[in-house]
Amino acid sequence: MLGRPLKVVRAVDGVDISVRPGSTLALVGESGSGKSTLGRCVARLDTPTGGTVHFSGKDVLAAHGAALGQFRREVQTIFQDPFSSLNPRRTIGDAIGDGPTIHGLMPKDAIRDLVQQLLTRVGLRPDHADRYPHEFSGGQRQRIAIARALALAPKFIIADEAVSSLDVSIRAQILNLLLDIQAERGLSFLFISHDLGVVRHVADDVAIMQAGKIVERGPVDQIFTDPREAYTKALLHAVPRATLGRRHRDGVVARTSMSTTRPIS
Amino acid sequence: MRNAGDVVLSARRLVTTFDTPSGRLRAVDGLDLHLRLGEVVCLVGESGSGKSVTGLSLMGLIDPPGHVTCDEFWFDGHDLTTLPESEMERLRGRRIAMIFQEPLSALNPSRRVGDQIAEVLRIHGLASRAEATRRAVELLGRVGIDDAQLRARSYPHQLSGGQRQRVTIAIACIGSPRLIIADEPTTALDVTVQTQILDLLTEMQTSLGSALLFITHDLGIVAELADRVVVLYAGQVVEEAAVEDLYRTPGHPYTVGLLASVPDVDAPRKRGVALAAIPGTVPNLLEVGTGCRFRERCDRAHDRCGAEPPMITLSEGHRVRCWLYAGR
Amino acid sequence: MHVTAGPWAAAVYLTVVVILAVFADILSPRDPLAIDPNNILASPSAENLLGTDELGRDLLARIIHGGRVSLEVAVSAIVLASAIGIPLGIGIAFSGRRVETFAMRVIDVFVSLPEIFVAIVILGFAGGGLTTLIGTIGILFFPQFARVAYGMARSIRAREHVLCAVSLGAGTAWIIRKEILPNMMSVIAVQASFTLSFAMLMEAGLSFLGLGVPPPTPSWGQMIGGLKNYIFINAWPVVVPSVVLFAAVLSVNVLGDWLQDRLNPELRR
Numbered sequence: 001m002l003g004r005p006l007k008v009v010r011a012v013d014g015v016d017i018s019v020r021p022g023s024t025l026a027l028v029g030e031s032g033s034g035k036s037t038l039g040r041c042v043a044r045l046d047t048p049t050g051g052t053v054h055f056s057g058k059d060v061l062a063a064h065g066a067a068l069g070q071f072r073r074e075v076q077t078i079f080q081d082p083f084s085s086l087n088p089r090r091t092i093g094d095a096i097g098d099g100p101t102i103h104g105l106m107p108k109d110a111i112r113d114l115v116q117q118l119l120t121r122v123g124l125r126p127d128h129a130d131r132y133p134h135e136f137s138g139g140q141r142q143r144i145a146i147a148r149a150l151a152l153a154p155k156f157i158i159a160d161e162a163v164s165s166l167d168v169s170i171r172a173q174i175l176n177l178l179l180d181i182q183a184e185r186g187l188s189f190l191f192i193s194h195d196l197g198v199v200r201h202v203a204d205d206v207a208i209m210q211a212g213k214i215v216e217r218g219p220v221d222q223i224f225t226d227p228r229e230a231y232t233k234a235l236l237h238a239v240p241r242a243t244l245g246r247r248h249r250d251g252v253v254a255r256t257s258m259s260t261t262r263p264i265s
Numbered sequence: 266m267r268n269a270g271d272v273v274l275s276a277r278r279l280v281t282t283f284d285t286p287s288g289r290l291r292a293v294d295g296l297d298l299h300l301r302l303g304e305v306v307c308l309v310g311e312s313g314s315g316k317s318v319t320g321l322s323l324m325g326l327i328d329p330p331g332h333v334t335c336d337e338f339w340f341d342g343h344d345l346t347t348l349p350e351s352e353m354e355r356l357r358g359r360r361i362a363m364i365f366q367e368p369l370s371a372l373n374p375s376r377r378v379g380d381q382i383a384e385v386l387r388i389h390g391l392a393s394r395a396e397a398t399r400r401a402v403e404l405l406g407r408v409g410i411d412d413a414q415l416r417a418r419s420y421p422h423q424l425s426g427g428q429r430q431r432v433t434i435a436i437a438c439i440g441s442p443r444l445i446i447a448d449e450p451t452t453a454l455d456v457t458v459q460t461q462i463l464d465l466l467t468e469m470q471t472s473l474g475s476a477l478l479f480i481t482h483d484l485g486i487v488a489e490l491a492d493r494v495v496v497l498y499a500g501q502v503v504e505e506a507a508v509e510d511l512y513r514t515p516g517h518p519y520t521v522g523l524l525a526s527v528p529d530v531d532a533p534r535k536r537g538v539a540l541a542a543i544p545g546t547v548p549n550l551l552e553v554g555t556g557c558r559f560r561e562r563c564d565r566a567h568d569r570c571g572a573e574p575p576m577i578t579l580s581e582g583h584r585v586r587c588w589l590y591a592g593r
Numbered sequence: 594m595h596v597t598a599g600p601w602a603a604a605v606y607l608t609v610v611v612i613l614a615v616f617a618d619i620l621s622p623r624d625p626l627a628i629d630p631n632n633i634l635a636s637p638s639a640e641n642l643l644g645t646d647e648l649g650r651d652l653l654a655r656i657i658h659g660g661r662v663s664l665e666v667a668v669s670a671i672v673l674a675s676a677i678g679i680p681l682g683i684g685i686a687f688s689g690r691r692v693e694t695f696a697m698r699v700i701d702v703f704v705s706l707p708e709i710f711v712a713i714v715i716l717g718f719a720g721g722g723l724t725t726l727i728g729t730i731g732i733l734f735f736p737q738f739a740r741v742a743y744g745m746a747r748s749i750r751a752r753e754h755v756l757c758a759v760s761l762g763a764g765t766a767w768i769i770r771k772e773i774l775p776n777m778m779s780v781i782a783v784q785a786s787f788t789l790s791f792a793m794l795m796e797a798g799l800s801f802l803g804l805g806v807p808p809p810t811p812s813w814g815q816m817i818g819g820l821k822n823y824i825f826i827n828a829w830p831v832v833v834p835s836v837v838l839f840a841a842v843l844s845v846n847v848l849g850d851w852l853q854d855r856l857n858p859e860l861r862r
């Protein structure tokens with residue numbers, strides 16, 4: 001490991017984050033708070049108007065040529081929408097093989113073998129390589145997107161709401177896959193999500209974002225058990241708990257007491 | 266159960282099919298549903314399980330190639346299986362109201378929200394032309410929109426998602442509906458806004474004394490909102506129970522798996538321990554044969570699961586469609 | 594896939610027209626240029642199945658050969674228009690913001706020009722002839738292709754699969770070739786089919802005015818233009834090319850509509 005912060009970002013409104021090698025930083029916030037924008041700046045898919053991004057000690061925004069090529073190999077992004085994140089006109093084998101093809105890393109046969117290995121690794125069958133995206137369910141497409149991101153053996157993956165559109169039972173499968181792969185390969189993650197339940201179970205560190213600013217950050221357990229900021233507390237409080245507890249009874253009491261309000265028509 | 270009022274809706278063996286190019290698909294397959302005034306029933310299931318189709322079928326809003334049949338369908342004293350469409354139209358919107366996930370598509374984009382509310386008031390004969398505008402502003406205030414006077418003059422796109430959903434709730438409640446069907450009304454909203462909308466919805470429902478059928482995939486919302494829960498899987502009810510029974514003693518292996526796969530915000534992360542997940546994916550509705558539809562994903566599947574599982578009553582109001590409980 | 598009667602009829606009609614046009618030399622019953630002064634402006638007979646024109650030439654033969662010219666001009670013009678318009682549109686979509694705004698303004702001006710007048714001016718200076726005609730129609734229609742290609746490229750470029758490709762390290766050429774082009778072809782095909790019917794009408798109109806295909810080579814528009822002068826002697830001969838042209842334009846449109854519904858369910862309203 002590199003033993004120093006892998007990467008520091010300072011975006012236009014003074015956002016500062018860093019991800020330690022092999023760990024997961026979760027970026028949490030409501031929609032429109034700027035999570036995706038920050039993620040895209042880190043991946044150099046957008047250019048911030050100011051600030052710096054360092055990856056493995058190198059300035060990402062200044063990189064070009066071979067240095068940029070290396071950055072593109074080492075940093076991958078997985079997006080939310082499993083339906084628009086795969087090109088409908090290309091087979092998934094081609095899609096997964098894109099990275100090595102673009103970088104001219106290996107001959108065609110080797111790429112085909114790699115694609116089959118990756119498909120197996122993410123829980124699909126090697127013969128799926130010749131199919132088109134529309135033949136797969138949302139969960140399977142997210143597996144394909146993961147395989148695609150892994151093809152270049154990256155060190156750092158930005159997952160932007162990568163499991164948000166999946167059903168609960170499928171979401172856990174995909175999270176387990178991501179966590180296993182992280183353990184196997186010592187990957188670092190920037191995990192962007194608005195789902196605090198998921199974040200608690202994948203993150204090492206959490207940064208809470210509101211209106212383009214980081215309002216609080218810290219180790220996952222501290223953020224969840226001892227939040228400092230009112231906004232963090234409000235967010236945590238608002239999450240519906242899937243257990244019968246205090247809030248349910250509160251709710252019933254609250255609702256019964258409201259039955260005195262006058263009908264509206 | 267809180268005030269277990271009169272049964273307002275009762276449907277037996279509701280079946281909704283769609284004729285698709287690749288065959289006939291049974292999106293809802295033999296659903297029994299009884300809703301009482303004053304109660305909140307949550308319809309839960311994963312995407313494609315038939316939740317929305319159920320809601321639309323109850324509203325009489327399924328169009329060809331869809332087709333709805335029902336052995337028995339009573340609403341508020343009317344037999345809807347024999348009711349002519351014109352009567353149904355009168356009930357809809359007034360006695361049964363529906364709220365959708367995307368309020369923007371339920372509102373007319375080119376008219377001010379105040380005018381839209383005023384129009385519904387006039388259609389229902391609840392206000393004269395002169396009075397309607399004032400009442401519309403009043404209603405907007407009632408559903409918690411600040412500065413209602415000003416907001417009444419806004420177009421839907423000028424409102425936030427939460428405000429828009431407040432407007433659709435206001436419109437839905439105008440006719441004092443006996444039943445409100447809400448199809449994932451908070452799925453597109455942020456958690457903090459979601460809480461407010463859920464509060465508003467239950468407040469309205471309580472004050473109207475109507476039944477609320479709340480469609481959701483979020484088991485957290487179910488725990489907070491429901492009196493009773495109906496769990497759908499691949500178009501069929503697999504379990505139905507009072508909310509306490511469902512969370513304390515879930516019967517169907519699918520319900521058990523579903524509850525286990527919700528990551529708990531309040532439990533610390535267990536490193537190296539996989540999150541509970543249900544293997545596999547939901548079956549294609551065009552390919553389901555006979556037998557339990559969950560059996561391929563079930564860790565307790567057995568030979569007999571190849572035959573249609575019976576609906577078994579575990580305790581009062583707690584029913585499970587599973588062979589595990591047969592012959593008890 | 595369910596296909597209604599309209600598209601079927603259109604497809605059958607166009608197939609017949611295309612086969613006749615391609616194999617005109619074999620299938621034509623007579624020489625389209627052979628004059629017969631004793632049998633002018635005749636109605637259909639066993640000899641001349643569709644009658645004859647003002648010089649006694651066989652109308653069926655002229656319709657068949659004329660179809661070849663009409664189709665050749667329209668199709669070549671569309672190929673030319675898309676060959677210029679598509680790369681231009683994509684190029685603009687990938688240029689900087691300044692260039693983009695300016696270029697699209699210019700394109701919009703081109704699109705809003707009254708085509709037929711511009712064509713008349715160009716052809717008036719350059720003179721008629723097959724090549725000039727194709728060139729003129731092609732130039733008139735390329736801005737439309739540029740605009741569609743530009744819009745599609747912009748919207749596809751914002752899709753996540755394109756961002757994915759960028760983050761894998763793909764360069765602009767790769768993005769255009771693998772991600773953008775394949776995903777815009779269906780929309781381009783629809784655009785091409787609609788433009789094709791315009792091009793056919795344009796060819797007919799210009800030939801009608803004597804600015805298109807020079808005689809004696811027949812084309813549908815030019816036949817209509819010549820025969821209209823004799824409408825009070827015998828209306829039949831001018832009706833034949835008019836109906837044939839009308840049906841062809843209609844068929845192309847019907848097929849274009851069908852293609853649009855088929856390829857882009859999201860465009861259906």
Ligand SMILES: Nc1ncnc2c1ncn2[C@@H]1O[C@H](COP(=O)(O)OP(=O)(O)O)[C@@H](O)[C@H]1O
Nearest residue numbers: 029030031032033034035036037038039209212
């Ligand atoms: N392409 C864009 N054009 C204009 N505004 C944008 C664009 N992308 C994002 N924004 C704005 O930036 C803010 C942050 O957006 P985003 O990063 O997508 O938030 P999040 O991912 O947290 O939902 C939002 O207010 C949004 O309106």
Ligand SMILES: Nc1ncnc2c1ncn2[C@@H]1O[C@H](COP(=O)(O)OP(=O)(O)O)[C@@H](O)[C@H]1O
Nearest residue numbers: 283292310311312313314315316317318319550
């Ligand atoms: N108009 C339609 N035509 C064909 N199939 C439909 C139609 N509407 C819904 N379905 C099918 O019915 C099933 C249930 O859909 P739906 O009720 O929308 O699920 P959800 O539980 O996510 O709300 C799905 O398999 C869907 O494909």
Ligand SMILES: [Mg+2]
Nearest residue numbers: 035036037161
């Ligand atoms: Mg986002």
Ligand SMILES: [Mg+2]
Nearest residue numbers: 316317318449
């Ligand atoms: Mg739904």
